[in-house]
Amino acid sequence: MNIKELDNKYVAPTYARFPVCITGGKGSLVYDDEGREYIDLGTGIAVNTFGVADDEWIAAVTAQLSAVQHTSNLYYSEPCARLAAELCSRTGMKRVFFSNSGAEANECAIKAARKYGEINKGEGYTTIITLKDSFHGRTLTTLAATGQDVFHKDFLPLTDGFVYAAANSKEDVIKLTSENKCCAVMFEVVQGEGGVLPLKAEFLTWLEDFAKKNDLLLIADEVQTGNGRTGELYGYMNFGISPDIVSTAKGLGGGLPIGATMLGEKVEGVLGAGMHGSTFGGNPVCAAGALNILSRLDGELLDGVKRKSEYIFSELEGAKGVKSVSGLGLMIGIECERPVSEIIEECREKGVLVIKAKQKVRLLPALNIDDEILIKAINILKEACAK
C-alpha cells in the first residue's frame, strides 16, 4: 500500500485530508512524495512560524536534543525556566504554565479562572462567558468553551459553566454577567476558525473596562493570533488591552508541540503545587525551539508582517471574484464568489497550498516568507478567484 492508502486504512478517519503527502521543504516551499513543489501559505495551521526546516531553529532544537530530550517537571530545566522568563518579560505577565497544545493551554486558563472566581468572588462564581463563533479546542471542556453548536453535537454532555455572547455584543455580555455567576470572559481577538474575523477595537476596550468594574478576568486565547502572527507579538497588543490570562500554542514552538498559559498579577498564585500538571509540559526540546522563535520576533520582523499583510490586502480587496478580505497581520480570510473548495483545489494544482476557515480561503504564511514567493502565490490565488 502507498502512504495515502495506509493512512486511509489505519489512521482514525477524523480528518478530511488534501490529496498531498508532504515529505520535505525549505522555508515557504514544501514538496510532496511525487517531487512536486508548492508554496505553503498554511504553515501547518499557523505553526511553522519560520517555515520548514529553518536552519537557526533546527540548530537550537538539535543542540537541546543532544543534551537532554526530556526531564519531567520533577526537576528544573534551563530552557523551560528561560522561556517562562522571556514570555513574562515580553508581555508583563507574571508566570507561565506549560503544556503541549492549544486546548491544554486553554484548559489551564479555565482552571485558573474558576479557582480565582471561587477564592475572590465566592462559591459558584465559575461561569465563563465566551463568544459565538469562537474556537477554543477539542477537549470536552474547551469544546464547551467553543461557541459553535456544530462541534458540540454528538458529544454531550459537555463541561458546564460556559455561556455565549455574540461577538462584539456589549448587551449580551452585560446580560450574561447579570444572569450568571461569572468569573471571566474568554475571546480570540481575531476569531480564526470562526472565519478570520477581528473583534472590534471599541468592543475590546469597552470589555476591558467592564471586566475591571465587574471583577471578571479577561482571557485572551492567542493560540492562533499569538507569536507575531498579527503583526504584534500577541494579538491583544494591537488593541492596547491587558488580559489577565493569555493562552498560546501553535506558532510558539515553530513546529514542535508546546502550549503556554501566561498568568497575570491577579491569578499568578491561584494554582498551587499539585493543582495542575503535564508530563511533557515545558519539554526542553520544545522550549528550546520556542526560545529561538521568540528571539527572532523583533520589531523588524513584525514590521515585515505588517508590510506583507498590507500587500495581501491591497492585492485582494476589490479583486475580481473576491467578495471580502478580513483578518489581521498574516492571518487573512478571503470570501470568494466561487466555492472555497474549488479555489483551494485550483491553487493546489498550480502549486500553492491554502487552507479554509468556514467558507473562506485562509492564509497563514510563514512570517518570514520571501516577497517574491509571496507575490507569485498571491497572483495564482487571484487568478483562481477571478475565474
Ligand SMILES: *Cc1c(COP(=O)(O)O)cnc(C)c1O
Ligand atoms: C487551534 C486553536 C486551538 C486548539 O489548539 P490545539 O493545539 O489544536 O489543541 C484553540 N484555540 C484557538 C484560537 C485555535 O486556533
